[in-house]
Amino acid sequence: MRRYSHLSAEVTALSLEAILKRVAGEVTPSASRRRAVSSVLERVIAGFERATATVKVKPSIRVGGSFAHDTWLPTDTDVDVFMLYPKEVEREEFERSGLELAERALADHSPVRRYAEHPYIEARLDQVIVNAVPCYDVPRGGWLSAADRSPHHTSYMQAKLTEGHKAQVRILKQFMRAQGLYGAEIKVRGFSGYACEVLTLKYGTFLSFVTEAARWSRGQVVSLEGGEERASLLFRDAPLIILDPVDTTRNLASAVSPEKLGELIFLSRSFLASPSYSFFRERKLKPLDSPPRHIVDNTLLLRFDYRDKSEDILWGELWKTAEGLAKHLEKDGLHVLRYTISAREGRAAVAFLISSLDLPEVLYRRGPDIFMAEAVSNFMASAARCSDSWWMGDDLRVRTVARADAHTAVDLITKYMKNPVGTVGFARGLADDAISTYDVLAGPRAYSSRRATDREALGQLAGYRFG
Amino acid sequence: MRRYSHLSAEVTALSLEAILKRVAGEVTPSASRRRAVSSVLERVIAGFERATATVKVKPSIRVGGSFAHDTWLPTDTDVDVFMLYPKEVEREEFERSGLELAERALADHSPVRRYAEHPYIEARLDQVIVNAVPCYDVPRGGWLSAADRSPHHTSYMQAKLTEGHKAQVRILKQFMRAQGLYGAEIKVRGFSGYACEVLTLKYGTFLSFVTEAARWSRGQVVSLEGGEERASLLFRDAPLIILDPVDTTRNLASAVSPEKLGELIFLSRSFLASPSYSFFRERKLKPLDSPPRHIVDNTLLLRFDYRDKSEDILWGELWKTAEGLAKHLEKDGLHVLRYTISAREGRAAVAFLISSLDLPEVLYRRGPDIFMAEAVSNFMASAARCSDSWWMGDDLRVRTVARADAHTAVDLITKYMKNPVGTVGFARGLADDAISTYDVLAGPRAYSSRRATDREALGQLAGYRFG
Incomplete structure (x- = not known):
């Protein structure tokens, strides 16, 4: 850390401690907010109970996502409701009836069909977004649909995350969110909440995380379960590999754009060089307001x-x-x-x-490889219509230039x-x-x-x- | 051949025969020209005999090159004189005394020191250029200097070339020369006379040669002694490999520029498509006289x-x-x-x-890989002096733009x-x-x-x- 800081070690430690304590305080949900979300959830579960009372193929309902992991941010609360179907249910039936059932269960809350990696139903109750996701109830590795891993993520995180971890996950999420790096959706191409949880389990604290991220090398593997060498072979060109502990053939960083990864590394170094509370509140990478x-x-x-x-x-x-x-x-x-x-x-x-x-006034055209006789002859015939001359390139392809139109x-x-x-x-x-x-x-x-x-x-x- | 020709097979065969006969007639040295060159050579040998009479370490003198192979063109006669030293002679002695001896032997003909792959002495007698080249008298493969292969080339060609071959080599050389493809020197970066001899031994006649060259594929190996697969591995990226039969670790086409190789293939196809005497007299690839x-x-x-x-x-x-x-x-x-x-x-x-x-008004600069912390930090500091902003590229390198100066x-x-x-x-x-x-x-x-x-x-x- 001293490498990045101009402050004395003591002052840095002090101010860092104060900064992180302040952030932790802000991102921990209050008792009343917890009660509010729990009450939303009770109403949702009740809705599902009513809706499933009349169906033949009954999924079991399980709460997941950041609320179940207790890593949610008070200002941004998503609740996942998994609808687990036995694997005997046919794929078609599963897709159709799962979504219909969720629509019925959430009928009072303007349910909308959405599609990310898999179809699901979204609804909003008070300040809480509820995602109802049909999936199959299968053992680890026996995936039948893209959503089947999710309940396993919940079981894994519930078993592994300590109270200390949870506070650190929240700090990391807040940092990612403030810096525009939070969310795996195509619009953001950043880090998912689950990826933040895995990173926290790996590095222990937010401070260790930024210290390590600042030093990552190209092709860095972050794994909770070993298997780094195999992962490097599997994701050969990936600049960052975060293995899903529940399925180590999956790279949780595959949705992260290189731009966002680069910004994360840059911001980690910046934070270490001069730690500040503002990293958790405002974007540190500021667009140019009036370009030259x-x-x-x-x-x-x-x-x-x-x-x-x-x-x-x-x-x-x-x-x-x-x-x-x-x-x-x-x-x-x-x-x-x-x-x-x-x-x-x-x-x-x-x-x-x-x-x-x-x-440019001169337009350049590169023809085919000289060894492709037919293609070269066609190219020359067509090029002659809009160009005056040609030459042989040092890559053994014919070249022409023409006036741009x-x-x-x-x-x-x-x-x-x-x-x-x-x-x-x-x-x-x-x-x-x-x-x-x-x-x-x-x-x-x-x-x-x-x-x-x-x-x-x-x-x-x-x-x-x-x- | 029919693929390339618009003429009927019979007419093509007739006109081709006539064209090649005419060229053969023109490029075969007359009896008087042969006598003239032989007499030059006698004077040169006599000069070497006089010069070696007084030296301690006496090289044996052997005539080589296109004159010895009987593949020379009457308009362009090079005679090589090899000065073969026993391998016991020290390198330094060999280099110094060989050139001095040749200078003395050719003293009446304005000898000049030259250097290609190896040092040699050039002199001109009447219309004949004489190159005197010191080399070691070693068995095949025991090369001590870059010139040692040459006497082996002469022995090989004298053993293999039939009278029929010699006429075809001359036709090929004349084609190469007329088209600006003849000569391995850096100025031309084309095909050496020896390469023309190897190509003729391989394909038998000029006509077979152009037919095959028109169909060559990338990485084509031309070998008289087999070993095509090994050659492909040895010269992995070479578009054309012509193995020296005297040393199959040497590619005689390595001095050929891609441009000249491409032109040769193009011209071979053009000749087959409409055979004409003019290919042996004038350049078919004509520069644009008044560019647009x-x-x-x-x-x-x-x-x-x-x-x-x-x-x-x-x-x-x-x-x-x-x-x-x-x-x-x-x-x-x-x-x-x-x-x-x-x-x-x-x-x-x-x-x-x-x-x-x-x-362009906007100048683009690409910084180092984000993973190189120190380099990135230096780049940013220096870029900030002439630019207003930066961004992360999708190759994980920092980018800036500045006004061009x-x-x-x-x-x-x-x-x-x-x-x-x-x-x-x-x-x-x-x-x-x-x-x-x-x-x-x-x-x-x-x-x-x-x-x-x-x-x-x-x-x-x-x-x-x-x-």
Whole structure:
């Protein structure tokens, strides 16, 4: 720790202790909040009892998730209700009747069907979000559906987490949440609550965790049960591997984006270098508020409307779309330095930072490998129509250059949007809506938009302020 | 063959026969030319006899190369004279006294010291170039110096080449020469005469050779002695492997540039598609004579003077220099599509085709891997001085952008030339001369130069005409 700190060891220890004590106090649910959530849960269980009274195939109901693990944050309370079916129940019956039953049990609380790795029902009672998840009641490793591991996670955590651990999990979750790293959903691509629990079991305290994370190496394996070497082979290119103790063929960090992992490591080092309470309250990585001219002038914003859909599907489609657009802008001669996305309430924005919005005049085309006689001959015939000359590249592929037919990044986007799915792999689920509602803004015009989603995408684009 | 030809099989066979007969007639030395070269050789041998009369360590003299193989072209006659030393002679003695002896033997014919893979003496008598090469008299595989294989090449070819083969070797050499593919020296990076002999022994006739070369696959092994699999492992990334039958750990194609190999394959297909006598007389790959505006406008020419030096050293230095410059132009944000070089009589030119000569306004910097704590921290501190923000890349490296401080490719070259060796790896042997004589011309100004070397480099830059 001394490596990172400019303070004397004693002062650091003192202030650290005070900081973590203060955070722990804030994130521990009060007795009244516990009572409130328990009472919600009683009503939910009663609902399930009424609903199952009349069905033939009766699942057993078990409470899980952070509430059952006693690692929940008072400001953000999720309760999982597992509906465990015997494995004899057919898959089709299981999927249909499980969701119907949950809808009936939660009928008074506007239940909504959702889909992450598996289908489930979400409802909201007072400040509590209830997720009812059908799964099979199977022994460890005998998974029949994606949700079957969850009750085992609960059993595992209930057995392993001490009171001390629980307080530390809450501190870690609060840190992750304040820094935008909390949640495995596609929108965030960060760390799940369960991953935070496993990390705490591994390192013991929040302070040990940040100390270790600051020193992680590429391909780091975090395992409670050994098997590090096997895990490294299994997840060969993963920068971080957090093994699920309940299923050591699963990497709990696989949903974490490299960007979020890098930020976690950076923030761990920052916290150790100068520990502060603010890490648990405000984002330490702050977007640039007014980007310099050379960034503003080279920014491109594509925005469009979309029809309401599940967040996981929406963000999956948006990332695919942004990636396809960036890839094709590159292919057509631009240098895309970065792209960001934003979406809310039917409005989506994709922002690009490009080294220059003007296209180079000379467009470069690389033909096939000289050893593919037929393909080379076809390429030459087609290239001759828009180029004057060719040469042999040092990779043994034929090269041509032609005059570019688009002049700016805006021209290119406009061209793509005539057939966005076929041209750039725009997500099919967004394309129709996008074609009829899209808009491209370049440079200062993009920055003058007042739309929240535009401003969010642009706010991220320029990156974080130094210091 | 039918695959490549639009002519009927009969007409093709007829015209092919006539073409190859005509070429064979032209490349077979006449009786008078043979007598002339033999008489040169007699004078050379006599010179060696006189010179060795007085020395203690006497090498035995043996004639080799294309003249001894009887595969020489009448217009381009090289005679190799090997000076074979017993292996007991010390390396130092061998190097010094061998060259001195050859200089004395050829004293009347302006002998020059040269260096390719090994040192040798070159002299010119009438139209004949004589290369006197000291080497050790060792059995196959017992090589003590780089030249020791050569007498074995002569023995091998004298034993294997039939009269029929010799005529076919000459046709192949003439094809290679007319197409700019002949010669293994760094300036050409093509096929040596010996490689042409091995290819002819393998495929029997010129026609079989082009038929096979048109169909070669990547990593093709040409071997007279088997061992293809071992060769593929030994030269794993080589696109073409021509095993030296005298030393099967040597790839005779290793000096061939990918560009020249690709051109050979392309030309083989072209010849088969429409066979013509002109393939043996004029270059079929013709440079574009007047490049279109978008090429002219995006061309950069750096020219400078150099002090006389051996061709192999000069061209090695020029390629290194051009490569270093191209790499740094890329690093500084330009997209270098191609570069070419030219040099003659103290004047050198390096030409670049760039997708735009104007630099992008935004300069991109990629920092170290996030796992390298110290390096990341140093990078951030240094980046903060010229940038406003940073972000985490999906490769887990920190990124920044800054405003570029140079505006055009000419600015960049001018900057590099303040310290060309340190900045861009400019060849040390050229740098001093270049710093005091260089000149950068962009776009139409470059094309208006009348200097032969400038025009040559620019002529190659735009590539070959279609069709």
